[in-house]
Amino acid sequence: MKINLRALCLPLCALLCLTACKKDKQLGSKEVALTLRLENPQGLAAVSLSGVKITFREINSGKETVSSNVSGNTLSVSLAEGAYDISLDGNISYQLEGKTITGKTGALKQGLVLTGAQHTESLKLFLGQAGGGFVIQEIFFTGTLSPEGKQYLGDKYFKIYNNSGETLYADGLVIAQSAFQTATKEKYTPDVMSSAVAVESVIMIPGSGKQYPVLPGKYIVVSEDAINHKTNNANSIDLSKADFEFFYEDSDDIDNPQVPNMETVYSKFNPNNRGYNSYVLARFEKGVNDFLSNYKYDFSYDFVNDGVSFPVESNEYKIPNSWILDAVNLSVQSEFQWIVTDPALDMGWTFCAKVSDDAARYGKSVRRRVLAIAVDGREILKDTNNSTNDFEAGLRPSLMK
Template identity: 30%
Template sequence: MKSFNILFFLLFLIAAGCKKINSAGDADRVGQYAIEVTAPSLVTGISHTAGLKIVLENFAEGFRLEKTLTANATEIKGLIPGIYSINISGRMTAENGDSYYLNGSKINYAIVRNGESLEIPVSGLKVSPLVFSEIFYAGTTPFYFRNQFYEIYNNSDEVIYLDGIHFANLTPTKATTTLPLWPAEDQGKYAYAERVWKIPGTGKDYPLAPGESFVISQFAANHQLPQYNPASPIDGSSSEFEFNMNNANFPDQPAEDILHVFFNGSASKGTSPQYLTSVFGGAYVIFKVPEGETYDPVNNPRLQTKNLASTAATLYAKVPIGYVLDGVEAGDNENTIAAKRMPSVLDAGMTYVGATYNSLGVARKVGATNADGTPILTDTNNSTEDFERGLIPKFRRHGSKMPSWNPTR
């Protein structure tokens, strides 16, 4: 009996002690706490995390503390004991120049010892500077495809000048398991484009700030007007650019004309009355020619090729994989993954909406959020994972901003 009483008394003391340490309400009696945080990087090419923001929040007590990480260990003072949500976040650039959004966290972490050390590993999401944020290709019933558009977002933390940025759709136009045969010596070096366009400008005419996006429309009109298709989900009149094919029935709009670069070995647009990509889903890339290099697939035969599996004389433009900023492949449905046109290094997956003329599109998912509230869009080079599918199309879905030079402003 005496042993039982002693054991009960000891358990009582332990319980009372634990209650005192864990109660944030006792902070005025316990005093100020400090911890030491280290945040090792799990991203290749990023050796330190100095400069990232760490936020510690004790929601029960309404307590919040924000600090900036230093090199090695960071001492954080002024804490009260309790249960915390601890988040580390921010952007950093790797040794190879790639930008990453870094993040690490501890949820429901109990700070109950003054001076304790805490390690929070930080992983990263690669941030491409420009990404397709939304694509609408399926069109609207009955057989209306003029409302196709491609929205592109500045996913970086710097101003990007769009002058000279290229857009291309790859061949075959529609996903098929009867794939072209390209020269063996080109393997792994190129994507192959049916048609190539380029944003005009002399270098700094079209700045795009972080969190801004721009739209290239097939036809930058209000498609809901009676003469077009009132059932269209899209009014495209606020587009920044359009693919103008000089068709009098679909007159030039206020949006800036994107410049035509290549079609079947020529700079000419050809005789087609419109430029459209497949309503079943195409493969699209945006790319930038490195400074000091020239990209001229019309006059440089080394940037042209034929499909060696065909007797047709049609010429296609070679797009160096190293030029590509972003690539997205779309198909009929999930089963067309076997019919990829896009090199897997650019897009390992495929997105889809499952039907044609259904007024549905695809939009890239939000992966994180900048300090100013603008989104960081997910880009794992896998469109199966990166995109939401079957959405009613919408310009600037995630709150991206319109650039100051938009023609409707």
Template identity: 45%
Template sequence: MINKISYALAFMLFICAGFIACTDDDKVKITEFTLTFTAPENLNVSGISDLQVSFKNINTGKLTTNKMSGTEGKITLNEGLYNISVEGKINYTVDERTIEGQVKGYKESVNIIGTTSTDNIKLFLFNSKADFVIEEIYFAGSTTPEGKQYLGDQYIKIYNNSDSVLYADGLVILESAFKTSQHFEFTPDVMSQAMVVQCVYAIPGNGKDYPVQPGESILICDKANDHREANSNSFDLRNANFEWYDETKNNMDTDNPEVTNLDKIYCYSNTIWVLNNQGLCAYAIARLKVDRNTFLTDYTYNATYISATGSSMNKSGYQVPNEWIIDAVNISNKAQYAWNVVDASLDMGYTYCGEVQLDKNRYNKSVRRKVLTTTIDGRKILQDTNNSTEDFEAQATPSLKQ
């Protein structure tokens, strides 16, 4: 009798389980997604083709790719939150000549939901002309043999990725005013036109004072000292090409008179500037197309936004037009990453040293641009696709450690 009852109960549980597993709520919901493309502005476009579109599901990590052409494409996807990237070809006319170029596009956190859904991505013309690129950023600093944090040895390396001599005179180093870990809706939103910055430091010179040969780097550091004297785990920066030095009333900064100082155009800090040692900013190199006084007068940025607590807040800084910017790199840590703080035409990805907030493993590491290839004469060509996720080695061994 007990066996019959047990069998009956087991059968009923099996039936219930089957019924529950087959409810509509548990079925994967599908969306027919229509993606439209907006051609780059100010171009006489005759055709867009060979678009390779990648959809990355943020929650699952699944990557789906699809080929599209023209200004619209359709795809069937599981409902979810996606990052979408696009690469393809474009034909446009200049002075009655047809030119074939490359276009790219990127959009974060696209919520694809419902039976049908639509969205639009603005395409931009990708210029692969070799120039200066950011080769490496060492922002997290090092640790002493006792395990204590040491920050004085931060540096940035800039590389001549072309096959001709370039001049570093007038290059500016920029730090974003927005954090990659905090996504707010800023009004006005100028990201498609400019990078909002909180630090601007320039390499001095009259135009041809600082030549950089093809395949060579310039090293820019915080303090051009032999840091091994204070921290045996660090390195000697006395041979740096430039250092950033901040004059303060209390002489908080140190200056190596043998190393040329950057010209300080603007910095939000009233004391000394250090790179964000968690890596929660974007960094860029650019050339200002106006003089210092005009920049400080005409390129201010003042915005409002709503904070996480619902309060109305103000944000100020300076805006550097995107067309002035040569290269940009978004940096975050993996757990805190919220958004890219420069336009997709400058950088479609991000790189990192830390996995989580205050990650102690980020110390003694840098982000370094990957080598794409090496020429016959031994010159390295670094990868530059305007996507820091692809172009950079995260959590890398600093080059000065090798």
């Protein structure tokens, strides 16, 4: 019986151990000590920063860490290992040509990988350029569904707004669609993003220079087909009063002779109805011919699929950042990977679709927020070069009655 008792004790002891089990340790992450050095914009003297807010967004978890603890252009912060998008907002004052100037500053760095015990990184600041001229007020790029639930084509539009206190002329304004997509990140070579935006289609408002005035606080509508779409689709929009439309003779397109057509500068302009492309508003410095002659962009990248790399070569056009009046990055909420403009033009993005084939995106637009009402009663639209903050996402289009 001795053997029996010893054998019996084995499970009994285990049972006692179980009941005596202590709670396990708490979960913990691997932390990285990050030192972030802020680099002032070049050519400025006596630079002083204030109200700086830096947001670290870990792209896997979506967790955002916000810090304002900047001392002497350096910020030290402890972050969990991961890949981060870093954005900065703040105020800047500096001396230029003997004058003290105050304004907004910003910075963006995408895909910073933090592993190991510590990491030092620099972040280049840029000057915020508040939009005082033409801005993109609204983009209706999703289109509509018919009452039968079928996709309806032709009723997309852009609203271009005069955000200044002076009459501006729309003649020669360019709308361009980005060549790169915000949901498809690649390592394009050469990388020209800090100096230009790669574009795959460009249209331009015609005119002699002062043919199309836009009063302060007023807008023009550039539509896909400037007709009353409600006669074809009760869910659509009357765009017969649009100021311009884009028309392609070689396509099954509708031309309203009462509405001037946009000039096609490069390729067919066809906004993606999910919102993968971004848009810029620009003016050519030396005209269309100069643009087409001197701003071709040949680039290459490696398309990687399941670890296998395929070299791709392509060519489009590029618009220098200095020509760009306004930029809006669009994306699909769940698909966003990067912005496709220099962050000095737009360091954010906005959307209508939450997922790639989101049925709820139809009949929705993105619209710039109103910042204030001027003394003359016109609306001043918000333009901080951050579409995440400047735009309201997924609204009912303003022209949809």
